[in-house]
Amino acid sequence: MTPTLWRLLAGRTCAAFATALIPTTLTLAVVRTGSAGDLGLVLAAELLPMLLLLPVAGVAADRFPARRVVLAADLVRAAAQLGIAALLLSGPTGIPALAALSAVTGAAVAFGGPSARTLVAAVTDGAERLRVNSRLMVAQGLASVAGPAAAGALMLAVGAGWSSLLTGALFTASALTLGGLRTTGPAGAAGGRPGFAAELRAGWAQTRAHPWFLANVMAHGVWHLTAGLLLTLGPLIAVESLGGEDAWVVVAQAGTAGMLAGAWAAGRLPVRRPLVWVAVSSAAFALPLAAFALRLPAAVSAGAYLIGMGGVGLLSPLWETEIQRRVPAEALGRVGSFDSLISFAARPLGLAAAAPLAAVTGTTAPLLVAAVLVAAANLSVLLVADVRVHPERKPSPALR
Structure with a gap:
């Protein structure tokens, strides 16, 4: 890779590790002195601004140079x-005060996400872009494992404050690394452009102009919803029926291994129709949902989760690359923000709905229904013509 791509990978890895530190740090800090309600308030304070500001952030990502927005957000x-x-x-x-600072963090996350996507598109192209997205997904997966472990270790050794101090340092490193990236294209002046509302409407019009995008985003929303159900009900089933807490640990580790393997493979497999792979990979998440619903043995459930999360690892770089290639560069931030909005909103809904549903129907019915839904929603995407046809490879217009 070129020095620019190494710098991109280093900066995004720092940001991913910092992001992974936050939930565990806040959870451990609040539960020691506060209540479950306090924890819910702090976590919601970060999520709500993120959801509300994503459409605004999409406009900013298209209106201003990506590296500057990422610099400011970090x-x-x-x-x-x-x-x-x-x-x-x-x-x-x-x-x-903790909730207020969490809200500031959530707002910055909203602005950093769409601009990070446009920044990747600005410095990569063609087959190289898929390889970079694959490496970024592997780094994100490793960070999601290492972050909570590091936060817990720091909490036990020196206190949660030092974990937040490390998080701040990592975001600073990301800002200094990504903010200095050189990209080609015109300067990012906003003068002479339409107003915010007009750009937001144009972004939605551009989103509706891509049936392949809308179909996939809705299907991925179903996946995020069902993943929330499994993350809540899976541990309960493992403890009750599959051999205890150790069984869930094995299942979770299998899922992590599958996700990393899928992300690594994405940049190496000869993929001719990426969106077909995306649809099938997403639908594979029905396997662990069905395995837990039927209370299959722990080894079988772990294998199913490995396959399901392997599909997630595979689809993520392919999906990112297709968005960056198929969507015009000048609208990439706004279109991509709708993808992030559905993803961020659906997962918490699944987490919140799991326990009430299980209390009424038991754990089997919600998971079986979820398995059918995630398979049907994602495989139905194959009915969209643009999904089945690999479009001509055209370089995206250079970003400013």
């Missing part, structure tokens, strides 16, 4: 995390 996240570190290191945790 610096704001760094400042918020350093503020949280100061709160945690200074004494008893103030929940309102």
